[in-house]
Amino acid sequence: MVVRTQDRRPGHSGAVGLHIGTLNAQQYFARDLQHIELELDHLRIACTLDASFWQDRPEIHDQRLSCWLESKRTSGKLAMQAAPVAMIPCGRDSFRLQMMSAEEADPAFSSPPSPAYFSPTVAPAVLLDRRKHSSNRGGLSSSERRRIARLKGNDLASASAND
Numbered sequence: 001m002v003v004r005t006q007d008r009r010p011g012h013s014g015a016v017g018l019h020i021g022t023l024n025a026q027q028y029f030a031r032d033l034q035h036i037e038l039e040l041d042h043l044r045i046a047c048t049l050d051a052s053f054w055q056d057r058p059e060i061h062d063q064r065l066s067c068w069l070e071s072k073r074t075s076g077k078l079a080m081q082a083a084p085v086a087m088i089p090c091g092r093d094s095f096r097l098q099m100m101s102a103e104e105a106d107p108a109f110s111s112p113p114s115p116a117y118f119s120p121t122v123a124p125a126v127l128l129d130r131r132k133h134s135s136n137r138g139g140l141s142s143s144e145r146r147r148i149a150r151l152k153g154n155d156l157a158s159a160s161a162n163d
Contacts, residue, residue: 001028002100005069005083006059016069017061018085025058028089036060039096040068072099 001024008015020029029036035048038060047062072078077099078085087095 001087002084003087005078005085007082008061015061016066016073017059018065018087019082020053020058020060020087022058025053028087029053030093033093035093037091037094038062038065039090039094040065043068068097 001020003021003024004019006017006019008017029049031054033049035046037044037046043064045062045064047060047065049060050057053059069078073080084100086098086100088098090096
């Protein structure tokens with residue numbers, strides 16, 4: 001599912017959250033949910049869903065989520081204004097957040113979000129495929145990288161013994 005970043009108080013740090021949209025909330029979240037887990041790169045956090053999530057504000061706000069989104073903004077990986085973010089289901093009541101490039105984003109994001117915004121245009125397979133390729137650094141498997149690191153470590157140990 002595609003969601004959008006949202007500033008609670010524009011211009012203030014620590015106030016960035018996710019606007020889920022009414023249709024996304026109804027389709028992807030069980031009505032009795034009180035919290036969800038979000039995978040943010042290597043970090044996994046649990047976020048509480050406020051009562052307003054089910055009424056008029058399908059949004060997720062959490063200090064840790066806000067810090068992570070702010071770090072993505074300062075690194076240039078996320079636009080300073082409202083930006084699309086993919087929420088990929090990765091278990092029961094668990095989602096992985098992934099930044100979206102301009103090519104992956106739906107043109108509908110150029111207009112402000114409506115409360116019932118829903119955009120199924122990004123295929124999860126495309127996002128998963130991108131993650132698989134980006135995690136394969138230099139075409140080496142993780143076991144090959146470990147073996148090279150061990151070899152380099154042994155070279156350093158033998159070089160220091162020769163000094």
